[in-house]
Amino acid sequence: MKRIAGIALSVALLLVAVLAVAEGTPSWMPEWDRDADVVVVGFGPAGAMAAKAAKENGASTIIVEKASKEFAGGSAPSSMGFIKPYTVDEIFASAEGRLTQDEAQKLFDKENELLNWLTDNGLKITNSTSEGYGMGFYKAVVANIEAMGIEVLYETPAVKLISDPQTKEVFGVQCTQADGSDLFVRANKGVILCTGGYAANKDLMTRFHFADMIDYALAGAPTQTGDGLLMALEAGAALDGVSNQQIEWYGYSYKKASDEMGTAILHMAPSLGPDSRIFVNTKGERFMDEEMYIVHSKCQMPFLAYDGTFPIYNGYFNLPMYVIFDEAMFEAGPIGPRDYWCGYASMYNLYNWSEDNQAELEKGWFVKADTIEELVEKLAAQSGNEPIDVENLKKTIETYNAGCAETNDAFGRSEFYLDPIGEGPYYAAQILPTMVYTIGGLQGGPNGETLDWQGNPIPRLYHAGDVGQPTKILIAALQGALALGDTAGTACSQLESH
Numbered sequence: 001m002k003r004i005a006g007i008a009l010s011v012a013l014l015l016v017a018v019l020a021v022a023e024g025t026p027s028w029m030p031e032w033d034r035d036a037d038v039v040v041v042g043f044g045p046a047g048a049m050a051a052k053a054a055k056e057n058g059a060s061t062i063i064v065e066k067a068s069k070e071f072a073g074g075s076a077p078s079s080m081g082f083i084k085p086y087t088v089d090e091i092f093a094s095a096e097g098r099l100t101q102d103e104a105q106k107l108f109d110k111e112n113e114l115l116n117w118l119t120d121n122g123l124k125i126t127n128s129t130s131e132g133y134g135m136g137f138y139k140a141v142v143a144n145i146e147a148m149g150i151e152v153l154y155e156t157p158a159v160k161l162i163s164d165p166q167t168k169e170v171f172g173v174q175c176t177q178a179d180g181s182d183l184f185v186r187a188n189k190g191v192i193l194c195t196g197g198y199a200a201n202k203d204l205m206t207r208f209h210f211a212d213m214i215d216y217a218l219a220g221a222p223t224q225t226g227d228g229l230l231m232a233l234e235a236g237a238a239l240d241g242v243s244n245q246q247i248e249w250y251g252y253s254y255k256k257a258s259d260e261m262g263t264a265i266l267h268m269a270p271s272l273g274p275d276s277r278i279f280v281n282t283k284g285e286r287f288m289d290e291e292m293y294i295v296h297s298k299c300q301m302p303f304l305a306y307d308g309t310f311p312i313y314n315g316y317f318n319l320p321m322y323v324i325f326d327e328a329m330f331e332a333g334p335i336g337p338r339d340y341w342c343g344y345a346s347m348y349n350l351y352n353w354s355e356d357n358q359a360e361l362e363k364g365w366f367v368k369a370d371t372i373e374e375l376v377e378k379l380a381a382q383s384g385n386e387p388i389d390v391e392n393l394k395k396t397i398e399t400y401n402a403g404c405a406e407t408n409d410a411f412g413r414s415e416f417y418l419d420p421i422g423e424g425p426y427y428a429a430q431i432l433p434t435m436v437y438t439i440g441g442l443q444g445g446p447n448g449e450t451l452d453w454q455g456n457p458i459p460r461l462y463h464a465g466d467v468g469q470p471t472k473i474l475i476a477a478l479q480g481a482l483a484l485g486d487t488a489g490t491a492c493s494q495l496e497s498h
């Protein structure tokens, strides 16, 4: 009897204890698996410097990273690792009112301080380019973070911010582990989102930039799916600088090759010419100077010309687009990236283009034919698109060749690259406009605070890097990500714990 009473008492006490905990624990608060003062989401250059600054300020720090160790780093390892010494005035101007002159000065000083720290600790920069390009840059960053003993949880994407639905105060992040289970990481001081851009998220790209879905290839990392942006929006954050001026174009890629490889396989003219290529639309018309330099360009492009005129809807009338070239160009050298130093496929050695273009021809990544009629037929069969207008295409080639003879191209193409399309055989492929990355996204305060639509900081939420850079025009990128990461890490680690 005594024994039963004892058990009943224990059960009652346990129940009271459980109820007490339950009373103090709001229903939205999970049971935490891990905790740290500062939780950094994403291990690119921004995340690395946020974690470094937090750790140096005495805060315990965890980085959660979506990719495996081999593929972590987002855009950084795919990049060229080019470090341009911008001036304070350039940084100020590029922010278009988002930074004061003082803040631009601070960003500039911080960029230089961190680049000096990295070069004192293994990073080599020659002629403004990192040794080993973006991969070399990123490896130097990783080695330093590892040496500081900062814990990185790889293959652990953050999927949701845990925040108080009333006050918006952020308490931590929900992550998914490699085995599919949840991991709840509490942040005693705050969370810093450093997840990069959203160029790999075709849904977001369409919502933000295109009236209709366009097919494009991505030369950057497939991890740029805008996770941090979406998590922050769900937590009440505001958008900023999301426009066609904030997406970066890079060049063109072979559609079939890129689809097969799951990443951009770039189209290039042979470095030593001759260059007979023309780009045409389905009508068989040219629409641009094919040599127009669009690397890191952030503007409306000729291939994005759009006609939504009522009642005839033509949409993106230059897409799909095709490249057409002749035997002389085929023979002149690789027309794709060989021993190249930029882009996801090259930096991870996913594909190296053959020296004589033969392997890719055999793969059917482009087609060959003796006549223009046959070329158009083969191209339609290969791409699954409606055939190009043959008669128009023949006229286009005639006009282009006449322009070459007169060194007077209808689209202003430089005479240096103006080689006529000779007798057959001819070659062609569908090509895709190719992106590198996006830098519009979240709106930040001067210390990297993430702001809501009223301009107020969301308590304990910070961000840095391509998830929302204050400088917008051709500028911040790698060194900006470093400096902004440091700023956010410093501010977040100075908060009192909750």
Ligand SMILES: Cc1cc2nc3c(=O)[nH]c(=O)nc-3n(C[C@H](O)[C@H](O)[C@H](O)COP(=O)(O)OP(=O)(O)OC[C@H]3O[C@@H](n4cnc5c(N)ncnc54)[C@H](O)[C@@H]3O)c2cc1C
Residues within 6 Å of the ligand: 041, 042, 043, 044, 045, 046, 047, 064, 065, 066, 067, 071, 072, 073, 074, 075, 076, 077, 078, 079, 080, 081, 082, 083, 084, 156, 157, 158, 159, 194, 195, 196, 197, 219, 220, 221, 223, 224, 225, 227, 228, 342, 343, 344, 436, 437, 464, 465, 466, 467, 476, 477, 478, 479, 481
């Ligand atoms: C092809 C190419 C060339 C470039 N060339 C240059 C150049 O020469 N010079 C220059 O200054 N800049 C260049 N850039 C831009 C530069 O690489 C980026 O601006 C910079 O890497 C941004 O750093 P970041 O830390 O914000 O993002 P990223 O480097 O993209 O890192 C983001 C990290 O977050 C991780 N992540 C994403 N989602 C989650 C999630 N849900 N949970 C956890 N982790 C997540 C990613 O896996 C990644 O590790 C180039 C970019 C590309 C793609």
